[in-house]
Amino acid sequence: MSDLRALPSVDRLLADCDALIQAHGRSVVTEAIRAELATIRTSRPDPLPDSLRILGTVTASLQDAALSRLRPVLNLTGTVLHTNLGRAILADTAVEAATAAMRAPAALEFDLDSGGRGERDSHLRGLLCELTGAEDATVVNNNAAAVLIALNTLARGREAIVSRGELIEIGGAFRMPAIMEQAGCRLREVGTTNRTHARDYREAIGPDTGLLMKVHTSNYRIEGFTSQVPAPELAGIARQAGLPMLNDLGSGTLVDLSRWGISPEPTVAAAIAEGADVVTFSGDKLLGGPQAGFILGRREIIAAINRNPLKRALRMDKIRIAATEATLRLYRDPDRLAERLPTLRLLSRPEAEIRAQAERLAPMVAARLGCRVQVIACASQIGSGALPTETLASAGLALTPSPDGLAERLRRLAVPIIGRIHDGALILDLRCLPEDKALLDALPV
Numbered sequence: 001m002s003d004l005r006a007l008p009s010v011d012r013l014l015a016d017c018d019a020l021i022q023a024h025g026r027s028v029v030t031e032a033i034r035a036e037l038a039t040i041r042t043s044r045p046d047p048l049p050d051s052l053r054i055l056g057t058v059t060a061s062l063q064d065a066a067l068s069r070l071r072p073v074l075n076l077t078g079t080v081l082h083t084n085l086g087r088a089i090l091a092d093t094a095v096e097a098a099t100a101a102m103r104a105p106a107a108l109e110f111d112l113d114s115g116g117r118g119e120r121d122s123h124l125r126g127l128l129c130e131l132t133g134a135e136d137a138t139v140v141n142n143n144a145a146a147v148l149i150a151l152n153t154l155a156r157g158r159e160a161i162v163s164r165g166e167l168i169e170i171g172g173a174f175r176m177p178a179i180m181e182q183a184g185c186r187l188r189e190v191g192t193t194n195r196t197h198a199r200d201y202r203e204a205i206g207p208d209t210g211l212l213m214k215v216h217t218s219n220y221r222i223e224g225f226t227s228q229v230p231a232p233e234l235a236g237i238a239r240q241a242g243l244p245m246l247n248d249l250g251s252g253t254l255v256d257l258s259r260w261g262i263s264p265e266p267t268v269a270a271a272i273a274e275g276a277d278v279v280t281f282s283g284d285k286l287l288g289g290p291q292a293g294f295i296l297g298r299r300e301i302i303a304a305i306n307r308n309p310l311k312r313a314l315r316m317d318k319i320r321i322a323a324t325e326a327t328l329r330l331y332r333d334p335d336r337l338a339e340r341l342p343t344l345r346l347l348s349r350p351e352a353e354i355r356a357q358a359e360r361l362a363p364m365v366a367a368r369l370g371c372r373v374q375v376i377a378c379a380s381q382i383g384s385g386a387l388p389t390e391t392l393a394s395a396g397l398a399l400t401p402s403p404d405g406l407a408e409r410l411r412r413l414a415v416p417i418i419g420r421i422h423d424g425a426l427i428l429d430l431r432c433l434p435e436d437k438a439l440l441d442a443l444p445v
């Protein structure tokens with residue numbers, strides 16, 4: 001049995017910790033030493049570790065604790081807009097705009113022309129209207145908030161009519177029926193899961209109706225014997241009844257993606273042109289900006305939403321307004337969008353380029369990790385519920401054996417590498433790795 005009295009005291013150990021105290025602060029270092037001594041007293045290793053060994057363990061645990069849990073990772077999952085990995089990465093100009101807004105006061109609600117009070121949404125309204133043809137626009141924290149405040153403003157205490165084929169769950173607690181309840185309106189489901197007709201909406205309209213709603217079924221497809229009422233027809237039914245029509249696009253996009261070989265999602269401009277009174281969509285899905293929720297549509301409806309007290313609770317901060325403005329500006333020049341907007345750049349990377357990269361990297365990855373590495377074809381996903389059945393031909397590395405162990409090893413790196421396990425291998429889809437160096441720097445030497 002080891003003699004615990006031989007262990008050095010906390011003060012004795014602290015005396016050799018100048019550099020650690022400099023880096024982490026005295027109280028944190030003292031606490032880490034106490035914790036390590038307590039562990040040794042409980043486990044009573046024989047022989048007892050000397051001061052040098054104890055301080056080595058303390059240093060390692062302090063370094064580990066100092067790493068941010070929200071640190072950058074390499075997303076090699078093959079899902080470009082990965083919700084759990086933070087969705088879109090921002091364009092350089094957006095990052096710069098956000099940084100500038102953080103470093104100094106900004107004219108957020110200050111009108112530089114008159115010197116009087118300005119409006120925080122004014123920075124984005126002009127661009128949003130220009131890019132979509134909408135009459136007016138406002139912004140909130142995310143698209144879930146956009147839907148919530150739109151429903152609450154237009155249909156509180158009344159019914160919102162939605163097709164049974166569109167009662168989506170986006171993930172987490174975002175389920176259309178739950179959002180309706182929080183917004184204070186009553187969900188009035190019409191039609192069936194696979195088929196809803198114009199007459200279903202017409203027959204449901206009554207004195208209690210607040211609005212007609214269309215929801216983009218962004219993360220699933222209903223195929224086969226199906227029928228939904230197209231947005232222009234639904235807008236017509238709403239207009240006839242003197243009711244507003246809300247179209248929740250989910251991802252939405254400001255440009256026709258087919259130009260870059262991605263099958264088209266509904267554009268916001270089309271949804272506006274189709275006669276919706278209000279359209280909602282996300283900032284950090286296909287649009288490629290920071291988390292945000294956009295609400296576009298008729299002037300008096302946007303004004304009513306801006307007067308809703310919820311707006312204050314759901315508003316965006318200056319950092320994201322700055323980054324959103326810079327992101328939207330890129331859409332004024334669609335010809336250079338794919339060069340400048342990382343989301344589009346990644347989505348439109350040619351398969352041949354990714355495969356060449358995989359061939360280049362395979363031997364180096366095998367050498368660094370000491371495992372078997374094979375170049376494979378794989379299929380990337382867009383993610384975030386956009387175009388759920390669409391995949392993009394890609395290439396990657398299949399790592400074997402023991403994929404679980406490899407996955408854990410790669411997660412523990414200073415820049416964790418996140419892949420996905422499939423068919424007994426750890427797959428690293430290289431679509432979201434524009435530069436070899438990022439992977440080589442992250443791997444153990």
Ligand SMILES: *Cc1c(COP(=O)(O)O)cnc(C)c1O
Nearest residue numbers: 142143144218249250251282385
């Ligand atoms: C993603 C999505 C939402 C929620 O948007 P967030 O920006 O994630 O809050 C709402 N509706 C639809 C149809 C969606 O696809």
